[in-house]
Amino acid sequence: MNKLYLWGIIITAAMLGATYATVGYQKGGLNGDIVNMLAIAGAVALVIITIFVVIKYVRQMQVDHASGELADESWDNIGEYKNPVPFGWAIMFLGTMIWGMWYFTIGYPVNAFSQIGQYNEEVKEKDAEFEKKYANIKGEQLVNMGESVYLVECVACHGLNADGNNEIDAADLNQRISEKSIKYVINHGSNNKLLGTEMPMPDRNGLFNAETGALITDKEIDEVAKYVAGGLKDTNSAGANVFANVCAACHGPDGKGMAYVAPDIATWNKQLVINVLDNGKQGAIGKMPAMDRLNPKQKEAIAAYVMSLSKGE
Known part of the structure; x- marks a missing residue:
């Protein structure tokens, strides 16, 4: 054989x-x-x-x-x-072309029913019901809802204690920003739509000390990172001086940001958290994806929960 x-x-x-x-x-x-x-x-x-x-x-x-x-x-x-082209091949080719045109126009047009389309419509309906049911929820109830959503959507990266597994996998949400993150943003700049729009921050080559007229130095970066990560409390420190001469022009003297200019780097606020959830964020640890599957009320609830962490609630 x-x-x-x-x-x-x-x-x-x-x-x-x-x-x-x-x-x-x-x-x-x-x-x-x-x-x-x-x-x-x-x-x-x-x-x-x-x-x-x-x-x-x-x-x-x-x-x-x-x-x-x-x-x-x-x-x-x-x-x-x-x-010549084999007759059978020619017939199959023409038959496939005719079938394809029929399939996309009559047999199964692009605007016909689909399971994905049905799923998306049902999600919209459920989101609308959810929004209506929980429209007036606030205070502790909103925080509790945010914790529930957090445990489903965020805990895998940020951890049960919301510390990002000691900032190995994600940011520590118990504080507004860490020294590592501050240094990364200063060195690389930022364009994370933290204000909801394209408002990029320059990297260190565009950051000048108003007092010395020179570009920010490594030592000044270390000092201001320590000051900001500490909650902008030690106003007599070298970091506070650097902040006043380099950062305050955009972020404000208290670090709470300026509308259409720079975000709040002193505390969490609702819109800041929602903007991160809407657009994702690139930082020192890696890239966080946008949380598109969350509806507006769920994002508001997560914001309330994250804000409660820094308040010790």
Whole structure:
């Protein structure tokens, strides 16, 4: 027997055996279900037809010889025969084109029903119901809702204690900003839409000390990072002096930001948290994705919960 046919039989037997073994290990097997039996019959037919077609064309390549009239053109002495397109191939090609046009216009037009479309519509309806039901929730109830959403959506990265697993996986939400994050933003700049719009902060090459007239130095970066991460409390420190001469022009003397200019870096606020959830954030630890699947009320609730952390509630 030709080795090619022998290998075809072996591979067919192996694939059919694997199919049988897979089905056999399922609870109840085919369970007399006509759909299951049709699926297995289709799988068997597909295996046999595939192996048969492969053997046919491999065998044809082994024994057939090209013939016919060569075209006048050649490329590197490689000619092309003027053989017509196989009739069966031409029919299948034209049939596929006709079927495709029918499928997208009549059989299953692009504006027809789809499970994804139905899912999106149902999500919109549920979000509307959710918004209506919880529209007036506030105070401790809003914080409790935020904690529940946090435990579902945020805890994987930020951890149960909201410390980002010691800032290994994500930011520590118990404080507004850490020294590591401050240094990263100063060195690399920022364009995280923390104000909801494109308001980029320059990197260190665009930050000048108003007192010295020189670019901010590594020492000054260390000092101001320590001051800001400490909550802008030690007003007599070297970091406070650097902040006043480098950062206060945009972030304000108290670090609480200026509308359309710079975000609050002293405390969390509702809109700041919502902007991060809306747009994501690139920082020293990595990139946080935008939380598009959350509805506005859920984002507001998370903001309330995050704000409560820094207050020790």
